[in-house]
Amino acid sequence: MSLDPNQIERYSRQLLLREIGGIGQGKLLSATVFLLGAGGLGAPVALYLAAAGVGTLVIADSDNVDLSNLQRQILFATPDIGRAKGTVAAETLQRLNPDVRVRAINQRVTGAILDATLPDCQVAVDASDNFATRYLLNAACLKHHKPLVTGAVLGFSGQVASFHHGIRASAPCYHCLFPNAPEQNNASCTTAGVLGGVAGIVGTLQAVEVIKELLAIGTPLAGELLLISTLDLLFHRVRIAKNPTCPTCGPS
Numbered sequence: 263m264s265l266d267p268n269q270i271e272r273y274s275r276q277l278l279l280r281e282i283g284g285i286g287q288g289k290l291l292s293a294t295v296f297l298l299g300a301g302g303l304g305a306p307v308a309l310y311l312a313a314a315g316v317g318t319l320v321i322a323d324s325d326n327v328d329l330s331n332l333q334r335q336i337l338f339a340t341p342d343i344g345r346a347k348g349t350v351a352a353e354t355l356q357r358l359n360p361d362v363r364v365r366a367i368n369q370r371v372t373g374a375i376l377d378a379t380l381p382d383c384q385v386a387v388d389a390s391d392n393f394a395t396r397y398l399l400n401a402a403c404l405k406h407h408k409p410l411v412t413g414a415v416l417g418f419s420g421q422v423a424s425f426h427h428g429i430r431a432s433a434p435c436y437h438c439l440f441p442n443a444p445e446q447n448n449a450s451c452t453t454a455g456v457l458g459g460v461a462g463i464v465g466t467l468q469a470v471e472v473i474k475e476l477l478a479i480g481t482p483l484a485g486e487l488l489l490i491s492t493l494d495l496l497f498h499r500v501r502i503a504k505n506p507t508c509p510t511c512g513p514s
């Protein structure tokens with residue numbers, strides 16, 4: 263893919279990077295990424311991927327913008343309150359970068375939606391806020407052989423993990439890491455709170471991991487969990503063990 267003069271200027275700072283260059287930029291512009299959730303994590307993921315010129319973003323979110331979202335969901339502004347998040351996200355991202363096509367899915371994802379969408383995507387991003395959806399996307403990534411980049415945030419803490427279970431049979435999956443969904447409402451930002459900037463850190467790391475996956479550069483976080491505590495500014499990486507009896511990726 264050849265870049266026009268506008269694109270050469272727009273992407274100049276990353277074209278300078280040996281790991282990206284013109285060939286890498288062409289790969290980004292040709293890529294399609296599935297993003298589940300346009301909330302506190304999905305906002306920085308979408309903004310950085312669109313700014314970097316990831317050509318197509320499929321963004322699924324069934325919610326409307328609420329006043330209480332604006333403290334962390336930086337895709338949205340006060341006049342957007344009450345509008346569908348996917349629709350506003352598409353407008354914001356296309357204003358940022360007209361190279362990017364955004365397809366908004368303004369409904370709760372189902373297995374059928376994932377089956378129709380994931381085959382066209384190179385990477386799936388979990389930026390959702392509930393375990394049922396996380397397990398659903400994790401299983402769909404196995405079925406459609408896609409890498410999965412997940413993030414979670416609560417209070418002043420965050421987690422990033424990515425999974426290659428759809429690509430390598432020996433790799434652990436999200437369900438191996440969390441065999442049981444915690445009690446609902448026990449661990450949600452709605453009840454326990456979250457600092458907006460912490461969602462920004464986690465979502466930004468997810469965006470960087472997605473670009474690494476798309477370009478096959480660096481060492482992916484795959485199979486490891488990054489634990490972030492911003493109050494102490496501690497980052498820890500721990501290896502995720504594959505669960506031989508995992509209901510998703512174990513032998514059936």
Ligand SMILES: [Zn+2]
Nearest residue numbers: 435438508511
């Ligand atoms: Zn598993």
